[in-house]
Amino acid sequence: MSFTQELLQEKFPTRQAVITEITNLEAILNLPKATEHFVSDLHGEFAAFDHILRNGSGNIKQKIFDNFAGQLTPKSIQEFATLVYYPTDKLEFQKQQMNGEELDQWYLDTFSRVIKLLKVSATKYTRSKVRKAMDPSFVYITEELLYTDQQQLDKRNYYNRILHNLLELGQADKFIVATCDTIQRLIVDHLHVIGDIYDRGPQPDKIVERLIKYHSVDIQWGNHDILWVGAMAGSALCMMNLLRICARYNNLSIIEDSYGINLRHLSMYAEHNYQDLAAFHPRMIKDEQQPKESELRLISQIQQATAVIQFKLEGQLKQRHQGWNLPGVGLLDQIDWEKNTIKIGKEDFPLVNTCFSTVDHAHPFELTAEEKSVTEGLLNSFSNSTDLRRHLDFLMKKGKMYETANGNLLFHGCIPVDEKGNFLVLKCQQESYAGQALLSFFEKQLRNAYAHPECRDDLATDLTWYLWQGPLSPLFGKHEMATFARYFVKEEKTHLEHKNAYFKLRHQEWFCRQLLQEFGLNPETGHIINGHTPVKKGHQPIMANKKMIVIDGGYSKAYQPTTGIGGYTLLYNSYGLQLITHHPFTSKADAIKNGTDIISTKRVVNQELKRQTVADTDTGTALKQKIRQLHQLLANYDE
Ligand SMILES: O=P(O)(O)OC[C@H]1O[C@](O)(COP(=O)(O)O)[C@@H](O)[C@@H]1O
Ligand SMILES: [Mn+2]
Known part of the structure; x- marks a missing residue:
């Protein structure tokens, strides 16, 4: 045996x-196939993400429509939906609007409604799974209410007695909150996060905290997530990039307040060595409060200081890996200090907005003693932040370079290819990697780097940075990141970042089929689900005869003018795939008070000929x- x-x-x-x-x-x-929910490019926008989780991308509202149509007015449907999304806040709001018998009646109506909604949300699952999704203190009562046949008179009295008791014993609110939570828990069975939780928006830490508590999730890392993982793995270069981005988006409080990493030394150093430069003021998002002038100055100084350290460290890395093709990286040695110009490619360009007082012209990549000590201190503080470590441990545990799930292929960026669709080859230590093997290689190296944060200059640690912006990084997918030129050169042609041929080819069905095959999936039935590149206004998120779906719709407020919407999500239930378009999220208070939902449209991508069951998954x-x-x-x- x-x-x-x-x-x-x-x-x-x-x-x-x-x-x-x-x-x-x-x-x-x-049983029918349970619902999968796909999101991507959350970029720190916790409130919008939280709302989408609570409403199951419109799934809860749909269930209410299907089961209460004709019994509730559109306004009552919206109010009921809001209660299910935000039970605690909505109950408070309701109690301010009513009292006495009117309120008691509201409770009794609400009990019956939430139980009915729970019943229809639970039909796809076994009793045991439904029980596990309940608040333990209400399992007995909920099961009695769920499985009691109200048509029988004796049972109806028994049922009503339970409801009255809940009210008389002061358990009404707790019961409603617990039941709404269970409905939310059952409405979506599994969540896929296709990368870029971090950077640009204000609360990535709250997103990760929410994911840690979520019942079932997997993550496909995005290039921005890798910056944080890389910093924890000991890469000073990843850390300087993320600090620069935090300054650029006026988000340094994530570092200090959320992760308890003290930035005093960096601030003091930046204040001493840099002037206020408008080009380094944070990118301001519409409707957000302008920082005070003194804050703007300090942020500008910090952005300059971190950018310069970044460019020096890039030069050092480039020297360590001369075989890596890294245009646009470590350009400080291309500066003509007399003429104040820089050579990019074969041309010289005048420099603007320069802030290079700490650069030694003879040794441009060398950190000054103070830069060294600031960098060292920060790396240690990152590594000592227990919350950051806990969050990144979670990202490593639940995350991968790619995922295959129920026939679909999920990854954040791209699979690097040439114009004909042949996989590009990365050579490293006499070995060659391409296609699926390239992704597995990077994943192995990343796990290795993360397991050894004490090794800071080894190949694995440098590869974490390569994943952020290397030309063959599947998470990046462009020939270079023109950060240096975008800060210091006016000519726009130096700012161009050419996308890998993948992004053109992914419109072709034959190409997507080839990719699905490369990852061992059935090209007839599979889809590729991508994030990373915001789908611009007027462009289609569904491509290649529906084989390719790109769901970066711009949760990031900075990108909403480009996409014209608030974000996409995808649902895959027993009937097929549906793409949901969301309006920009306003605020939780608005959602509770005015019932603002952000669902705009729902499009069927793929309808199964026969309803899918668990057997098909x-x-x-x-x-x-x-x-x-x-x-x-x-x-x-x-x-
Ligand atoms: O809009 P910003 O803050 O200048 O960032 C632009 C940079 O971000 C990148 O697009 C990478 O980030 P994404 O993964 O979000 O696309 C770079 O290619 C580009 O240089
Ligand atoms: Mn990305």
Whole structure:
């Protein structure tokens, strides 16, 4: 008997136990496929993300429509939906609007509604799974209410008694909140986050905290997430990039207040060595409060200081890896200090907005003693931040370079290819990597770097930075990042970042099919789900005869003028795939008070010919395998 068989026998020691388990698993196979939810490029926009999780991208509202149409007015439907999304706040709001008998009646109506909604949200799951999704203190009552047949008079009295008791014993609010939470929990079974949780927006830490508590999630890393992982893995270059971006988006409080990393030394150093330069003021987002003048100055100084350290460290890295093709990186040695020009490619360009007083012209990549000590101190503080480490541990645990899920291929950026669609090859230490192998190579190196934060100048640590902006990085997908030129050169042609051929080819069905095959998926039924590149106004997120879906719709407020919307999400339920377009999120207070929902349109991408069941999913494949093993075990038991 194999080891697996022995384990199974221990768990199911009698013939009857095996038969019960087989029956149970067979029943699960016939349940409808549970709903998967896809989001991407959250970029620190916690409130919008939280709202989308709460409303299940419109799934909750849809269930209310389907089950209460004709019984509730559109306004009551919206109010009920808001209660399910934000039960605690909506209850408070409701209690300010009503009292006495009117309020009691509202509670009784609400009890029945939430129970009915819970019932329809639970139909796809086994009783045991539904029970696990409940607040333990209300399991007994909820099950009585869920599975009681109200049509029988005796039972109806019993049911009503429970509801009245909840009210009389002061448990009404707690019960409603618990039930709404369970509905939210059941409405989506699994969440896929296709990268870029971090940078630009104000609260990536709250997003990660929410994900840690979420019932089922996987993450495909984005290039911005890698900056943070890289910083924790000991890459000073990743750390300087993320600090520069935090300054650029006026988000330094994430570092100080959320992650408890003291920036005093950096601020003092920046104040001493840099002037106020408007080109380094933070990018201001519409509707956001302007910082005070003194704050603007300090942010500008910090952005300059971190940018200059970044450019010096880039030069050092370029010297360590001369074989890596890195245009646009470490350009400080291309400056003609007399003429105040820089050579980019073959041309010289005048420099603007310069802030190079700490650069030694003879050794432009060398950090000054103070830059060294600031950098060293910051790296240590990053590594000592328990919350940051906890968050990044979670990203490493739940994250991967790519995921295959129920026939679909999920990754943040691209698979680097040439114009004909051939996979580009990365050579590293006498080995060559391309296609799927390239992604696996990077993942292995990243895990290695993260496991050894004490090694700061080794290949694995430098590769974490390469993932951020290297030309063959699947998470980046451009030939270079023109950060230096965008700060210091006016000519726009130096700012161009050419996208990898992947981004043109992904419009072609044959190409997407080839990629699905490369990752072992069925090109007939699979889809590729991508983030990373905001879908511009007037462009289509669904491409290649529906084989490719790009869901970066711009949660990041800075990118909403480009996309013209508030973001996309994707739902994959038993009927197929639906793409949801969201309006920009206003605020939680607006959602509660005015019932503002942000769903704009829902588009069916793909409709299954036959409703999908668990048997058609990855879980189904695993269950069928288990059923086969149980049948083998059954043969060992006497009848
Ligand atoms: O808009 P900003 O802050 O200047 O950032 C632009 C930079 O961000 C990048 O687009 C990378 O970030 P994304 O992954 O969000 O696209 C670079 O290619 C580009 O240089
Ligand atoms: Mn990205």
